Amino acid sequence: MTRVAGAAGPPGPPPPDRDATEPRAPSGALHGRMLQVSRLATIGEMAAGIAHELNQPLTAIANYAQACDRLLGKPGADPRDLRTALREIAAQAVRAGEIIRRVRTLARSQPVERSAADINSVIGEILELMQTDARVHRARLLLELTDGLPQVSIDRVQIQHVILNLVRNGLEALSGSGSAGGEVRICSGRTGGDVEVAVCDNGPGVLPQELERIFDPFFSTKPSGTGLGLAISNTVVRAHGGTLAYRPNRPTGACFYFLLPHETAE
Amino acid sequence: MREPTPTVFVVDDDEAVRNSLRFLLRSVGLPTQTLASATEFLATYPPSQPGCLVLDVRMPAMSGLELQQQLNLRGATLPVIFVTGHGDIPMAVEAMQHGAFDFLQKPFRDQDLIDRIQKALAKDAKTRAALKEHDRIRRRFETLTPREREVLALMTQGKPNKVMAADLGVSQRTVEIHRARVMEKSGAASLAQLVRMVMDLAPEERTGG
Numbered sequence: 001m002t003r004v005a006g007a008a009g010p011p012g013p014p015p016p017d018r019d020a021t022e023p024r025a026p027s028g029a030l031h032g033r034m035l036q037v038s039r040l041a042t043i044g045e046m047a048a049g050i051a052h053e054l055n056q057p058l059t060a061i062a063n064y065a066q067a068c069d070r071l072l073g074k075p076g077a078d079p080r081d082l083r084t085a086l087r088e089i090a091a092q093a094v095r096a097g098e099i100i101r102r103v104r105t106l107a108r109s110q111p112v113e114r115s116a117a118d119i120n121s122v123i124g125e126i127l128e129l130m131q132t133d134a135r136v137h138r139a140r141l142l143l144e145l146t147d148g149l150p151q152v153s154i155d156r157v158q159i160q161h162v163i164l165n166l167v168r169n170g171l172e173a174l175s176g177s178g179s180a181g182g183e184v185r186i187c188s189g190r191t192g193g194d195v196e197v198a199v200c201d202n203g204p205g206v207l208p209q210e211l212e213r214i215f216d217p218f219f220s221t222k223p224s225g226t227g228l229g230l231a232i233s234n235t236v237v238r239a240h241g242g243t244l245a246y247r248p249n250r251p252t253g254a255c256f257y258f259l260l261p262h263e264t265a266e
Numbered sequence: 267m268r269e270p271t272p273t274v275f276v277v278d279d280d281e282a283v284r285n286s287l288r289f290l291l292r293s294v295g296l297p298t299q300t301l302a303s304a305t306e307f308l309a310t311y312p313p314s315q316p317g318c319l320v321l322d323v324r325m326p327a328m329s330g331l332e333l334q335q336q337l338n339l340r341g342a343t344l345p346v347i348f349v350t351g352h353g354d355i356p357m358a359v360e361a362m363q364h365g366a367f368d369f370l371q372k373p374f375r376d377q378d379l380i381d382r383i384q385k386a387l388a389k390d391a392k393t394r395a396a397l398k399e400h401d402r403i404r405r406r407f408e409t410l411t412p413r414e415r416e417v418l419a420l421m422t423q424g425k426p427n428k429v430m431a432a433d434l435g436v437s438q439r440t441v442e443i444h445r446a447r448v449m450e451k452s453g454a455a456s457l458a459q460l461v462r463m464v465m466d467l468a469p470e471e472r473t474g475g
Binding site: 051052055056057058059060061062063064066067070071081084085088091092095 | 280282283285286287289290293294324349351354372373374375376
């Protein structure tokens with residue numbers, strides 16, 4: 001049994017026109033959830049933040065090292081100046097290391113609040129957010145959710161971040177290809193004993209030579225990408241005992257999917 | 267009065283980056299002053315101080331772009347070199363559109379930064395010299411009497427003394443005296459130089475309005 005919903009026509013009456021002076025009243029529970037999701041930085045924003053943070057100690061190290069090189073080239077350089085700079089270089093290298101360690105433990109260090117959840121409702125809670133993104137990219141967001149799936153034990157917010165990240169990747173791939181009729185499809189279903197969520201787009205897809213590296217930290221095919229979105233998403237899914245993978249979409253495009261083991265009766 | 271030494275102002279919210287830049291720039295003999303925020307810079311920077319500004323695009327409270335806008339609003343001519351992190355290129359492009367002198371991506375080669383700073387300091391010196399010259403000429407022209415201004419206007423139109431005398435209803439001798447006064451007060455060595463000076467002034471400065 002499959003429900004299909006298009007981005008253009010949500011069930012129920014059409015939304016009233018927005019008035020700049022009179023913001024539309026948010027629908028209570030959903031709005032609260034969305035706030036919760038957006039208050040925590042999304043994976044993409046988090047990744048950009050990490051890259052920026054890492055740049056600071058690297059810049060300081062480069063500056064000090066180049067200054068030392070210059071000072072040593074002059075006769076009568078004061079060893080105390082050089083020592084100051086060298087100590088700073090060491091301190092900044094440690095700082096950079098700490099930032100990287102934080103990336104590694106990101107998924108683990110966050111307080112994990114796992115609870116039994118219906119994956120379709122997890123997706124439903126961020127639907128409005130994703131539809132806004134889709135509109136910005138002039139693409140259609142389609143849902144193909146399978147009813148009656150077993151519950152999964154997850155940290156809702158973390159899994160929502162993974163889905164958001166995959167959807168945003170898909171939307172960006174579409175706008176990069178520049179063609180009209182772009183679509184991102186979110187599907188839920190069952191694969192073996194696991195619950196599967198797939199995010200597929202009809203963009204250009206992943207090049208064969210890039211396939212091996214797409215989950216590597218700092219690998220990106222986007223001009224201003226950090227290369228951390230998929231790497232962090234992968235870590236989050238694995239921390240849930242699941243797997244995140246890629247398959248080409250038919251007839252064209254990319255499909256990223258993850259499997260979550262379903263809640264076993266205890 | 268001695269000119270103040272040109273200073274490189276570094277505004278970056280990251281202490282380590284700030285200190286390392288000060289260390290680097292001082293190691294090549296550039297007087298450097300560092301500030302932790304845009305507001306701190308605006309509160310302490312005297313517009314008469316020559317130099318240039320090395321500015322981080324991304325800062326909390328007031329961003330580098332906002333500081334640039336503030337400086338533009340205040341009519342400050344200090345050249346701004348932006349330093350940007352990964353993925354800040356669109357911001358850097360915006361900064362360039364608003365008249366930034368240049369931008370560099372962090373981390374950068376020291377020579378690239380130093381070269382840009384030298385160019386920015388040279389540009390600032392040129393701008394300030396031009397402003398000063400303009401000011402000097404303006405003050406000289408302010409000393410002209412209304413009658414001398416009238417003569418000046420006719421002189422720059424290339425009218426001979428005889429025509430001027432007729433236009434103004436005075437003797438040729440009087441015109442000659444006014445003419446000499448205009449040359450003396452403006453400090454122009456030739457009519458051609460006088461014309462150049464007048465062109466440099468805004469219309470209201472020429473007529474003393």
